[in-house]
Amino acid sequence: MDWLYVLMPISGVTVFWPGLVILGIGVGIIGGFFGMGGAWMVTPGLNILGFPMAFAIGTDIAHMAGKSLISTMRHGKFGNVDYRLGVIMIVGTVAGFEIGAQMIMWLERIGKVEMIVRWMYVVLLILIAWMVFADVAKKRKKENEARAKGQDVDKLATGIEWHKTFHKLKIPPMVHFKAAGFTCSAWLPIFISFVTGWLAGILGIGGGLIRMPALIYFIGCPTHIAVGTDLFEVMISGLYGAGTYTFKGRTELVAAVIMLCGAAMGAQVGTVATKYIKGYGIRIAFGIAVVGCCISVIMKLIPKYIAGTQVVMDIASTTLILGLVTALSLYILIKMLQGAKQEVAAKKGRA
Amino acid sequence: MYKLWTKLTGVAAAALMVIPDVVLAAGEKASLLVIVADTRKLTGWQAWFANLYNESHLYFTIVTVVAIPIIGVILGFLADLVMSRIGIDLKSRELSEH
Numbered sequence: 001m002d003w004l005y006v007l008m009p010i011s012g013v014t015v016f017w018p019g020l021v022i023l024g025i026g027v028g029i030i031g032g033f034f035g036m037g038g039a040w041m042v043t044p045g046l047n048i049l050g051f052p053m054a055f056a057i058g059t060d061i062a063h064m065a066g067k068s069l070i071s072t073m074r075h076g077k078f079g080n081v082d083y084r085l086g087v088i089m090i091v092g093t094v095a096g097f098e099i100g101a102q103m104i105m106w107l108e109r110i111g112k113v114e115m116i117v118r119w120m121y122v123v124l125l126i127l128i129a130w131m132v133f134a135d136v137a138k139k140r141k142k143e144n145e146a147r148a149k150g151q152d153v154d155k156l157a158t159g160i161e162w163h164k165t166f167h168k169l170k171i172p173p174m175v176h177f178k179a180a181g182f183t184c185s186a187w188l189p190i191f192i193s194f195v196t197g198w199l200a201g202i203l204g205i206g207g208g209l210i211r212m213p214a215l216i217y218f219i220g221c222p223t224h225i226a227v228g229t230d231l232f233e234v235m236i237s238g239l240y241g242a243g244t245y246t247f248k249g250r251t252e253l254v255a256a257v258i259m260l261c262g263a264a265m266g267a268q269v270g271t272v273a274t275k276y277i278k279g280y281g282i283r284i285a286f287g288i289a290v291v292g293c294c295i296s297v298i299m300k301l302i303p304k305y306i307a308g309t310q311v312v313m314d315i316a317s318t319t320l321i322l323g324l325v326t327a328l329s330l331y332i333l334i335k336m337l338q339g340a341k342q343e344v345a346a347k348k349g350r351a
Numbered sequence: 352m353y354k355l356w357t358k359l360t361g362v363a364a365a366a367l368m369v370i371p372d373v374v375l376a377a378g379e380k381a382s383l384l385v386i387v388a389d390t391r392k393l394t395g396w397q398a399w400f401a402n403l404y405n406e407s408h409l410y411f412t413i414v415t416v417v418a419i420p421i422i423g424v425i426l427g428f429l430a431d432l433v434m435s436r437i438g439i440d441l442k443s444r445e446l447s448e449h
């Protein structure tokens with residue numbers, strides 16, 4: 001069974017390559033569907049496959065850049081990418097990220113901040129999950145009220161509508177975002193991307209997990225546009241990150257390409273699935289992913305307070321994340337197949 | 352408006368060139384430890400690849416940064432072909448709700 005293992009020329013270890021392909025498919029599906037890089041899902045998977053951790057982040061980012069490119073191309077064809085919004089947001093993201101990263105280094109020099117940062121991450125994830133589910137509950141309430149009054153349910157109605165207040169700020173220059181379908185001050189996406197970039201810099205994460213809901217709730221993007229535009233940003237930042245890490249000698253390109261083979265198909269499945277799942281379906285699934293991520297971070301914090309739980313919590317956390325990746329991937333795949341089947345049947349019916 | 356776009360793009364490009372720590376997803380910073388690939392057991396393209404890594408991280412980075420988008424586009428195109436075989440419309444989306 002030697003053919004199932006491939007030698008990594010840089011790190012010198014042999015890795016079970018079908019595992020890399022499967023991992024690529026899983027994160028490709030989820031990334032294409034939610035519009036995020038998904039580094040928090042990849043690292044435990046690489047760890048299980050025996051991949052040297054010194055190369056894990058760089059390899060993950062390199063594959064993420066390629067995967068996001070594939071997803072962005074597909075989302076672009078569906079009209080889900082607002083390129084103008086994406087370019088404007090890069091400015092804020094880069095500035096915010098750098099300030100956040102510098103700030104965390106400064107805090108580290110003053111004292112131990114690791115625990116504070118981890119708890120900050122937990123609080124942020126709880127807030128995101130609350131935002132998503134409060135939004136869903138509010139929308140359902142609006143729909144029930146409309147039905148009770150005998151009115152038609154507005155398909156474009158949303159639950160939380162904070163973005164409408166932000167859109168009232170008329171600070172020039174005002175910019176129209178055609179794909180997203182709104183006009184607002186350019187300072188709004190710059191400010192929001194600055195804050196999300198700053199948080200990502202402090203927390204040491206890519207930021208897709210924060211940026212996607214921020215695009216929806218603060219900037220006012222429809223869900224599909226938020227997913228596509230976020231992937232556009234992940235693509236640019238991922239390529240830059242891949243360059244930085246590779247220059248530091250921390251990328252195993254062979255592994256990244258093997259993962260990309262799976263991610264190419266996964267990204268297509270995830271992206272095409274957004275065609276068949278309504279915006280709120282994506283939001284609910286995203287909320288579940290955030291809850292899973294939050295629990296895994298808490299599991300990693302527990303050994304700091306309860307001695308002797310390190311091994312158990314590591315296993316539990318990895319199992320949770322990989323279980324979540326599997327469950328969400330299967331859900332998205334099934335929805336995509338059901339939608340495609342219905343579309344093909346409808347086409348045949350018309351013919 | 353054109354000037355604004357020119358400025359924004361310029362700032363973004365400059366920032367990406369200058370700032371080294373952007374988008375280091377999910378993690379710790381790479382340590383200063385130098386890793387050298389063991390080329391003794393490698394032959395063919397693997398030996399060439401590992402030698403490239405050992406000799407110049409710059410060239411290795413250029414190869415990686417150029418290869419990833421090219422491979423991405425090729426794999427994306429192939430995956431597109433597979434998806435188009437299913438017979439679904441891959442150019443538009445009917446759902447428009449939030």
